[in-house]
Amino acid sequence: MADRSLIEWTDATWQIVTGCSVVSPGCTNCYAMKLAGTRLRNHPSRAGLTVDSKAGPVWNGQVRFNAQWLTQPLRWARPRRIFVAAHGDLFHEGVTDDQLDQIFAVMALCPQHVFQILTKRPERMRAYLTGEFSPGLGRNVRPHLVWQQAFAVNKAAGRSLATFTRTLEAQGCAPRNENPWPLPNIWLGVSVEDQARADERVPVLLDTPAAVRWISAEPLLGPIDLAEWLGSWCPCCRRPLLGGQHFEGRTCGTCHSRTARIDWGVFGGESGPSARPMHPDWVREGRDQFAAAGVSFLFKQWGEWAPGENAQNTIGRAVDTADWFDGRWDFQRLSAASCADQHIDDEPTLYRAGKKAAGRRLDGVLHDGFPEARS
Numbered sequence: 001m002a003d004r005s006l007i008e009w010t011d012a013t014w015q016i017v018t019g020c021s022v023v024s025p026g027c028t029n030c031y032a033m034k035l036a037g038t039r040l041r042n043h044p045s046r047a048g049l050t051v052d053s054k055a056g057p058v059w060n061g062q063v064r065f066n067a068q069w070l071t072q073p074l075r076w077a078r079p080r081r082i083f084v085a086a087h088g089d090l091f092h093e094g095v096t097d098d099q100l101d102q103i104f105a106v107m108a109l110c111p112q113h114v115f116q117i118l119t120k121r122p123e124r125m126r127a128y129l130t131g132e133f134s135p136g137l138g139r140n141v142r143p144h145l146v147w148q149q150a151f152a153v154n155k156a157a158g159r160s161l162a163t164f165t166r167t168l169e170a171q172g173c174a175p176r177n178e179n180p181w182p183l184p185n186i187w188l189g190v191s192v193e194d195q196a197r198a199d200e201r202v203p204v205l206l207d208t209p210a211a212v213r214w215i216s217a218e219p220l221l222g223p224i225d226l227a228e229w230l231g232s233w234c235p236c237c238r239r240p241l242l243g244g245q246h247f248e249g250r251t252c253g254t255c256h257s258r259t260a261r262i263d264w265g266v267f268g269g270e271s272g273p274s275a276r277p278m279h280p281d282w283v284r285e286g287r288d289q290f291a292a293a294g295v296s297f298l299f300k301q302w303g304e305w306a307p308g309e310n311a312q313n314t315i316g317r318a319v320d321t322a323d324w325f326d327g328r329w330d331f332q333r334l335s336a337a338s339c340a341d342q343h344i345d346d347e348p349t350l351y352r353a354g355k356k357a358a359g360r361r362l363d364g365v366l367h368d369g370f371p372e373a374r375s
Contacts (some may be wrong), residue, residue, distance in 0.1 A: 019063035026193035032087035063094035091124040105149035111170035113355040122204035143181035188323040189214035207235035219270035230293035269303030296369035307360030308343030311351035
């Protein structure tokens with residue numbers, strides 16, 4: 001739990017769920033997994049969540065619902081962007097629907113905050129958000145269950161009924177007996193470290209009800225083409241609408257379903273001792289695709305490896321380098337004499353400059369885009 005965060009795209013973290021399972025290549029060097037098995041291995045929220053291996057600590061598939069931190073966001077009056085379950089996956093199969101209801105209830109009670117959720121399990125996220133249709137109620141029962149929990153949490157926290165009523169109104173609940181869904185202060189996102197994971201996860205995200213949908217391409221492990229999902233997209237037909245207009249509310253001419261869109265992209269390289277390089281052209285392609293579609297883009301970091309213009313600290317000393325050749329990385333160790341120039345024109349060579357020195361400028365520019373709040 002942290003009321004402040006060094007993550008470039010958020011203000012605070014809410015560790016309501018900790019623990020996870022390895023599901024794709026992006027998990028290999030997971031910082032939360034390594035931390036849970038080393039410095040935090042005896043902390044009650046992390047103990048017993050990893051097993052030791054030759055490669056270091058690995059998630060063992062257990063998850064922990066940290067009920068002691070459930071109401072923490074209620075005590076944060078100043079509006080924040082809050083990364084939910086930064087050291088786990090909120091939609092892991094080990095998190096029950098009842099626990100999710102409690103978590104969403106707290107988010108419903110905090111309209112002053114924006115809650116940022118990121119998952120590698122979009123099918124579970126979609127199943128939860130779409131819920132179960134009740135013929136008796138004539139609607140999805142999930143928001144009904146969440147707002148029931150919200151009423152109980154509000155009462156248990158010693159807050160008045162008037163406060164609860166004001167919260168309903170702030171979340172767009174009018175008339176008062178309606179349950180707003182999806183909640184306007186929750187951003188739902190998926191991790192897409194390569195094209196295969198983008199192809200699997202992005203269409204499911206676009207088929208999930210959300211106020212804001214986003215993708216995190218970090219660590220970016222290969223080129224990804226996201227262009228077809230950056231305009232209006234039909235989740236039912238699984239295709240972009242002709243013309244690619246970028247706005248919510250358009251309907252598909254084939255099935256008449258409501259269209260969806262990606263609202264935000266976060267790109268970044270990997271950090272840490274075993275970090276894998278990210279080719280500059282991979283992130284440039286993402287930047288250009290988002291710019292062409294008019295979608296917000298944030299470049300989080302180069303990570304451990306950086307192009308020459310971001311690796312000035314390696315001049316005059318021996319350094320590890322990486323060159324992308326024939327579809328793979330070729331690693332070499334250059335002597336200090338070989339690193340006497342300014343590096344700037346040496347792409348596609350990447351230099352192991354370290355995260356701090358590498359920084360987060362892409363071609364000399366900081367990209368700090370955020371999606372616009374929706375009314």
